[in-house]
Amino acid sequence: KAGVTQTPRYLIKTRGQQVTLSCSPISGHRSVSWYQQTPGQGLQFLFEYFSETQRNKGNFPGRFSGRQFSNSRSEMNVSTLELGDSALYLCASSGTRKNTEAFFGQGTRLTVV
């Protein structure tokens, strides 16, 4: 069974640009969550989607948005990039409605210059 796949693995963007990250969950999993990981703040929850609906949202500005498609694949978009958005973005999928077991992808390393 394939794991959680995140693309791309690395990205370099310029301030003010926008970026889209992709996450393909484990087959059969309907919940996808996104986390931002930085050395200073650690792992912070961005949002979670279940069956194409946003179920939870973390405390991030509106520049951060996401969506989930009917095949459970999810995308995360960040507009008007700032230097502080440089981070590792991790996606996790869960096969249970209560997210009691989450499996992570390898992440996308975003660098904003």
Place this chain on the structure above:
Amino acid sequence: AQTVTQSQPEMSVQEAETVTLSCTYDTSENNYYLFWYKQPPSRQMILVIRQEAYKQQNATENRFSVNFQKAAKSFSLKISDSQLGDTAMYFCAFIVSGNTPLVFGKGTRLSVIA
């Protein structure tokens, strides 16, 4: 607010020895799940072990075991017979039953020395 505290930013252990990583958490909920995740240099977060709060028996997975003290809100990870491949960041996390996200601690960087 629900929080997770890992008081040891860094630890080291000799190969084949045993090491214990500490974790405390705070929640007013009664039903929740606790986890230890490992993040090696490859960056992938790997689930090491999981504990359901309603289970009194401590979870074990091969060389990994936990000491779950619900009243004290403590959830430590013991790694026996440490191996070089155990070198990684270890994150303690929990989730309250229901539609809530994982809450992570800041992590403990473990180095296994040959």
